[in-house]
């Protein structure tokens with residue numbers, strides 16, 4: 027070996043270390059040649075005169091990537107042992123590549139120089155105390171970096187050129203495969219195709235990725251493994267939200283060839299380690315996009331529509347998707363005062379209101395208002411139903427087509443599962459029939475497998491039968507047409523969910539604005555249609571809850587006349603007999619009468635009997651506050667009876683009155699004159 031004379035007895039007395047490094051697990055798995063050569067270095071060390079027991083192999087860094095030494099335990103161990111001076115020589119396949127970066131190698135070389143450690147590779151022995159060797163190693167290290175850079179550059183350029191022609195092969199998402207000619211085609215497996223197509227169909231129906239997950243409950247989704255022990259195999263697993271998004275966002279399903287959809291960036295984390303993160307690029311920045319490159323599952327236009335829908339669902343990005351609540355204009359109503367979105371707030375028993383939340387940001391303007399949701403909703407729904415008339419039938423027929431195809435999809439998936447189970451059972455049977463009878467152990471295993479496959483087949487058939495039974499019968503076309511002709515009934519039907527109504531609303535109406543209105547009893551609502559047309563509706567603003575509608579005068583007159591001497595219960599009966607209704611059109615109840623009493627200051631009849639008087643009356647006669655009288659009754663100084671209505675009735679006699687007056691006279695607190703008669707204290 028070149029420079030073998032540089033090895034002295036002093037070096038051989040210390041340990042020789044073979045340092046192994048291979049970046050990724052794939053390199054370890056596929057470049058076995060290199061790994062073998064690295065292990066063979068131990069033999070080289072022995073040939074150079076080290077005793078076999080003094081040769082150590084550090085291979086902890088096999089399969090670890092990273093351009094710094096931070097994660098590589100083996101390299102750290104190597105460095106510390108070199109520093110301690112216990113190592114005579116470090117052997118590597120190519121010393122200039124020992125460390126992944128120049129900085130790592132420079133540190134190793136510096137330590138090796140100080141501790142007189144040799145570095146040995148296929149080219150020879152480097153004694154770093156020798157200036158020539160130091161210089162050569164430095165040069166080689168620089169050149170290897172340059173080589174990496176140039177090679178990477180060439181590879182990237184070649185890759186990019188191939189990508190621009192749409193010929194760079196990348197792993198395809200499930201549902202697409204390369205045919206023998208290298209062209210991208212849809213998967214020949216009908217079950218896989220159906221599963222992928224169903225994701226798109228379910229998204230169209232449900233409108234959200236979570237909706238797709240729900241629709242796939244109990245059903246599995248295929249995944250093709252790349253690399254590793256399962257390479258190329260199809261595996262079925264439950265569908266997750268993340269996978270749905272991956273499928274929906276992948277332009278390959280729209281038949282487009284894309285290169286550079288993601289970029290990797292280096293980041294330094296809090297511990298100072300370099301990490302590589304992957305980020306999606308916005309569509310406008312994709313370096314290569316070739317439309318109509320191969321057959322897809324959706325058209326490019328559909329892909330764009332899905333993208334827009336996903337963005338609208340993304341509340342973190344400002345989207346306001348349809349929610350479950352009853353407030354129809356949720357998500358599309360805007361405050362005309364400040365221009366901000368209005369939130370739909372629910373106040374128990376489903377009464378909602380639209381409220382402008384700009385005051386939170388300090389942007390509230392005098393025009394900002396809140397309004398009861400049903401007032402706006404009724405007006406907007408009215409406008410929508412009026413606008414829908416000419417399109418009734420077309421809409422219903424489109425809906426019918428959608429329902430039928432959805433119906434077929436459900437059972438089609440189960441049918442395909444049965445077919446697959448039958449195929450697998452057949453295959454297990456073939457395998458069993460082909461085994462030699464003498465080979466009993468194998469035959470037993472294969473028989474068990476066949477039985478298992480037969481059981482799975484039976485299960486799949488049962489699932490198919492169940493799926494077909496579970497389907498509700500489809501309404502016939504005539505009844506659908508009849509239904510469509512009466513859209514208002516469909517709109518108000520209890521089976522129509524608020525979500526359905528909101529989706530329908532949003533297909534035609536872009537947004538609704540609560541316009542500023544000087545008259546506080548009115549509300550002005552602006553409707554902007556997707557067509558660009560705009561409507562304005564003025565409605566009566568509903569009174570705030572709690573304020574009764576004005577009661578018609580005959581009923582009021584009766585309550586005014588009889589109220590002071592008639593109890594509320596009797597008034598209810600009386601008003602009902604005469605057929606009087608409240609301003610809101612409901613029969614009078616106790617609460618309504620209390621409101622009228624409150625509004626017109628009509629006193630209730632006194633519950634007191636005979637000589638009894640009320641607290642207010644007693645206070646008036648004594649010239650004190652009612653609180654004093656209440657205090658006496660509570661402390662037992664004055665007798666009182668509580669009426670069924672909860673009011674106090676005080677039996678009043680001249681003696682009682684005299685007692686009370688005496689109490690007032692003696693109380694310094696109540697009687698200022700009494701206070702003055704007290705002796706004043708003088709110093």
Ligand SMILES: [Zn+2]
Pocket residue numbers: 361362363364365366382383384390391393394395
């Ligand atoms: Zn506002």
